Amino acid sequence: MTETRDSIQDIWGDRTPYHGEGTWPIRVDARTTAEPEHWVQSACVLCSNGCGLDIGVRDGRIVGVRGRAQDEVNRGRLGPKGLHGWEANNSPDRLTKPLVRRAGRLREASWDEAMELIVRRTREIMERYGAGGIGFYTSGQLMLEEYYTLAIIGKAGIGTPHMDGNTRLCTATAAQALKETFGSDGQPGSYYDVDVTDCLFLVGHNIAATDTVLWSRMLDRRRGPKPPRLVVVDPRRTMTAREADLWLSPRVGTNLALLNGLLHLLIRNGHVDRRFVAEHTLGFDELEKVVADYPPARVEEITGVPAGDLEQAARIIGEAPTLLSTCLQGVYQSNQATAAACAVNNINLIRGMVGRPGCGILQMNGQPTAQNTRECGADGDLPGFRNWDNPQHIEDLARLWRVDPGIIPHWAPPTHAMEIFHYAETGTLHMLWIQATNPAVSLPDLGRIRKILGKPELFVVVQDAFMTETAALADVVLPTAIWGEKTGTFTNVDRTVHISHKAIDPPGEARSDLDIFLDYARRMDFRDRDGAPLVKWSTSEEAFEAWKECTRGRPCAYTGLSYAKLTGGSGIPWPCNAEHPDGSPRIYTDHRFPTDPALCEDYGHDLQTGAVITPTEYRAKQPAGRAFLKSVHYRPLPEAPDADYPFLVTTGRVTYHFHTRTKTGRARELVRAEPEAFVEISENDAARLGVVEGDMLRLTSRRGSVEAPARIAPIHAGHLFVPFHYGYWDEPGRARAANELTLFAWDPVSKQPHYKYAAVKVERVASPGTTQPEDLASAERGGGLLGAVGQAVKSGAKAISETVKPPRAHLADYLGLLQASEEMFAEACDQVRSNHPKVPDIEEECALFAEWSREAAARLGPLLARYGRQQEGEPKRLERVLVRKRTESTGFGLVRDLHDLILLANESLVSATILHQAAMGLRDKDMETVLEEVMSHVRRARQWLETRVKQAAPQALVVPE
Structure with a gap:
């Protein structure tokens, strides 16, 4: 076997200091178990960095890899997963037959x-x-x-x-934050920005473990003639945090409060590029209003980060001539994920630091x-x-x-x-x-x-x-x-496309x-x-x-690429088209963003609730190529520690494994380096519980339990950390998968699950007491496979031919509900006309609305015949909002009647909207047409009613009759 270094012990390799874009020195890392007969071009798929490499082949088997010196992503370097993970290809337990x-x-x-x-x-x-x-x-x-x-x-x-x-x-949060801010996915930063930036701001991104080669690039810059300052945000004192000039360690789930506090200080201290903000962004006034509520003292109270440290971070970031910011799972999988990721975007935008060398944002990916x-x-x-x-x-x-x-x-x-x-x-x-x-x-x-x-x-x-x-x-x-x-x-994080032969x-x-x-x-x-x-x-x-x-005319243009062009040299970043025939390391160099309504990928969301912004609302903003500065207030964790579950556990990665170890768990040296799950616990908590290094701990949440040995670490008291890679395929015999503990919950905007907080209790146990989940523990080995589960799993399944076709009961329910709503609206309009005979526009308009509703109810008849009728009792809940008969017409009575008609109109509109969604799912064009007509007449009626009640309300409510 030959290897250029022991990447297990020497994760990042020797330093090769440098400064200047494109001047990162070459260092070819390689590891082979036999002399290859030939080499085949590829790239690594064991993190999101996308390092170019060659695969060594002998006798039809992979025998090693080497970094590609000419690839601009890694300049020949490989991390421990890249140098060892290929062994999974040769694993004897590969599946070979269906x-x-x-x-x-x-x-x-x-x-x-x-x-x-x-x-x-x-x-x-x-x-x-x-x-x-x-x-x-x-x-x-x-x-x-x-x-x-x-x-x-x-x-x-x-x-x-x-x-x-x-x-x-x-x-998911990376993509969504880019859409919310810039109108489209696509990273506004490049790895080249590492080469020349004056400041690195890493938020929830333990890059030393997750992206080892990119960390090598940063370390080499830090050892060069013009080292960038490094600010790290992470509740754990990771290897990344140890390297930082300033480490901010917020409490779990308080990222947004911290970032709002930084924005507050940047604005207060005058570190805002006012011209850039005015010409190229929207939303600064609202942003300034929101972050005004986050002075250093309040941020310290929420996050635990000392006010002085926050002030120092704002000075470093605010005074830096250039700034490169990154995020990963510490943001994406935590509380208010999309809002926090957008806040990082905001920091670069208010400083005008996008689209030029050393200035950018890398909303990092977790997978290649x-x-x-x-x-x-x-x-x-x-x-x-x-x-x-x-x-x-x-x-x-x-x-x-x-x-x-x-x-x-x-x-x-x-x-x-x-x-x-x-x-x-x-x-x-x-x-x-x-x-x-x-x-x-x-x-x-x-x-x-x-x-x-x-x-x-x-x-x-x-x-x-x-x-x-x-x-x-x-x-x-x-x-x-x-x-x-x-x-x-x-394609990797910074949009570089590689071919793998x-x-x-x-x-x-x-x-x-x-x-x-x-x-x-x-x-x-x-x-x-x-x-x-x-x-x-x-x-x-x-x-x-x-x-x-498919990409022609879109932001992610691939039209200038080909297999031939990607073969032989470095990976090439998109957009690659007639305008950028050799690719483009940076986008948004003209500070024009894809926010135009005809171009954008997404109209955006309310960052607090996740509600979708409508096309009409979006067009009203008139973005005209400007980026959005979106901001919201901090909210506490949905699941917080309490007397029964006094700790918070977070999950994350280790250097030597990838996801659930399907590949890295079959590479011998990677398994030896990190063979088992563990629980990081603070020294104070360990002392209080009588725990020493290696003791078996049982963590129990409201959802399940895991057991793993203790590892005493520099971590907040009350905070525990468990790596998520470890499951059951290699039969540990006990529950150890971190996600036995985590919540079935997600960010309201990106829908990314919340892995970074779960309330747990902890106890020291003499030996493992939980068992591996039964249905997986019963797996048998046979025929070279970790094979079939026992007959208990899915054993009672019926053949689909025995399944009874269910009636479309709920479709019938809503069709009946809509028909009843329309009929009741017509009756209510008749009653309002009768209540107010001397109000001419009420007489005329309500007659028209009643006519529309009766026609709509009739149009729904064939649909009811096709899909069935409503279940009994459904429309009765509408009776509470029926307009009542009045003995005299008064201004206040008119307002109340208009109020009730609006409620009834809304009932019809909601039912029609729900049915229209179902019609599109069914691809029933006739049904779509009928429902679009119903929604149109209801919206027109509601618009008139809302206008009329606004006109009537001041006189009726303020002036005595």
């Missing part, structure tokens, strides 16, 4: 058997429940070409809105191909950063794919991962197809997740290279090729994810409107060429 559950056990099957079963179940579920009965949950580990193919299958073949990925767990899930639409968004709420963007996609626009889900925000699992829990999602991810360890509240995946009526397909905890609960398991065994492209064949019958999707599309016979196959490619390069057309 598995299908029979009589409660997973048994080997042919590809034809497995795929025909998936196709049959898909068709039967769609026939019985519609497209909304099917969901997809994908990964941050596939390749761009695979995500785009999946997006077309889901959005234009099936037409389901239920598609998301495990990138929801790590990058997370950017591609967002670009391609495999996370639920629309491909090419298109806006689901913009009809023109839907038309553009429909034209590109040659399909009816109605099949593309766009009637509501896409379904996020946690809601997909909730739908499965409630029984309205009947098929869930999971690719290259392990939610049975990575999602919060694991006891709940296991119950969902184990439901007999939920048909679960898992596409993976190993028998994970999730695969053990599946009905069909498809063996896949992984990195190094297929060709494709992927196939180096070896996958084991046994394993297939690439792309080939599986193509086979499924062919068997389903998805067609475009001309009768041609919907998916028109058969190779990854053809898929890439199709994707390029």
Whole structure:
């Protein structure tokens, strides 16, 4: 074996000091177990940095890797995961044949058997429940070409809105914060900014562990002739915090208060680029008003950060000639995640530090191909950063794919991962197809997740290279090729696109994810409107060429890229098009942002509630290429410590492992470096509980328990930390997955789960007392696989052919409710006319409104005949708002009657809106048309009523009659 360094002991390698953009010295890191016969170009997929590397091949096996000296992302450097993680490809427990559950056990099957079963179940579920009965949950580990193919299958073949990925767990807030501030996804920072910046501001980003090569780049700058200042925000004293010039250690969940306090001081101290703010942003006045409530003393009270430290941080950031800010899970997975991430954007914007060397923001990703899930639409968004709420963007996609626009889900925000699992829990999602991810360890509240995946009526397909905890609960398991065994492209945090060429064949019958999707599309016979196959490619390069057309004219332009252009040199950052033929390391260099209503990817949200901003409201802001300075007030944690659960636990990463260790747990040296989960506990808490290093601790939340040895660390009293990587596939025999403890809850805007706080109690135990979850502990080894779970799991499942088709009861309920609402509104209008016979406009308008409502009730008749009638009793709740008969007409009586008519109109409008969403899901055009007419007349009536009551109210309420 040869290796240039022991990356386990020497994580970041020797320092190579430098200063100047593009002058980071080359250092080629390599590790091989045999002399390669040849090298194949690729890039690392074990963090989001995207380091270029070559794969060494001998006798058809991977035998090592080396960094690519010419790649601008890493200049030859590799971290410990990159140097060791490839060993997973050679693991003897790879899945090599499809598995299908029979009589409660997973048994080997042919590809034809497995795929025909998936196709049959898909068709039967769609026939019985519609497209909304099917969901997809994908990964941050596939390749761009695979995500785009999946997006077309889901959005234009099936037409389901239920598609998301495990990138929801790590990058959803990054994407959303960029949309909220800049109008579109896409990082406004570059790794090149590290080379020349004067100040690094790292918020909730333990970069020394999560992105080791990028940290090496920062360390090399710090050892060079013009070292940047470093400010770190993290409640734990990590290696990153130890390097900092200033470490701010807020209490868990108080990020937003801290950031509001920094903004307060930057404004107070005059560190605002007023010209930039006036010309290129919107919302400064409101921002200034909000952060005025966060002086240093109050911030110290909330966060525990000394006022003097906050003042010093504001001076460092405010006086720096250039500033590069980054965020990761310490922001994204915590309280008020999107609001806090936007506050970091605000700091750079009010300083005017975007779009020029050394000035930028990196809302970091957690996975290597997370950017591609967002670009391609495999996370639920629309491909090419298109806006689901913009009809023109839907038309553009429909034209590109040659399909009816109605099949593309766009009637509501896409379904996020946690809601997909909730739908499965409630029984309205009947098929869930999971690719290259392990939610049975990575999602919060694991006891709940296991119950969902184990439901007999939920048909679960898992596409993976190993028998994970999730695969053990599946009905069909498809063996896949992984990195190094297929060709494709992927994009890192700073928009750099790399190509990874196939180096070896996958084991046994394993297939690439792309080939599986193509086979499924062919068997389903998805067609475009001309009768041609919907998916028109058969190779990854053809898929890439199709994707390029999807990005034409969009912010993430790939049109100037090709496989040939990406082969041989460095990765290339998008946009790459006619304007930027060699790519563009930086965007927004002209300080014009993609916030125009016709271009933007998202109209934004209320950062406190998550409510969607309507297109009309957004256009009224007249953004005209300006960025948004969005701000809200701090709110305390939803789940706080109390007498029963006095500690807060947070979860996170360690240097040597990635996600649920599916790959890194099969690399010998990485396992030796960090073999087991642990609990970080403060010295004070340890002393109080009588805990010494290595003692077994049991942590119990309102959801579950875990046990792991204690590690005494510089951490706040009352704060515990547990790494989330460890699950059960290697059979520890006890509960140790951190997500046994965490909350089934999410940020209101980004919908990213809250992993960074859960109230727990702690006890020292002499030895482990919990057991590994029963359904996973019962797994058997056989045939070289960590194989089938026992017959108890899903053993009682009925065949779908035995499932009774449910009536569309709830659709019938709402149709009946709307019809009753319209009839009652008409009767109420008649009563108001009778109550006020001497008020001419009331007589005329109410007669018109009553006529409209009776016509609408009649138009609903055929829909009721088609879908059924309401359940008994539903409309009775409307009786409480009926207009009553009056003996005389008074001004106050008129106001009360108008008030009641508005309530009735709202009742009709809400029912019609709900039904319209259902009609789009059903793709029932006739129903859509009827409901649009109903909503139109109700809105017109309500608008008149609201105007009239405003006119009548002052006289009626103020002047005595």
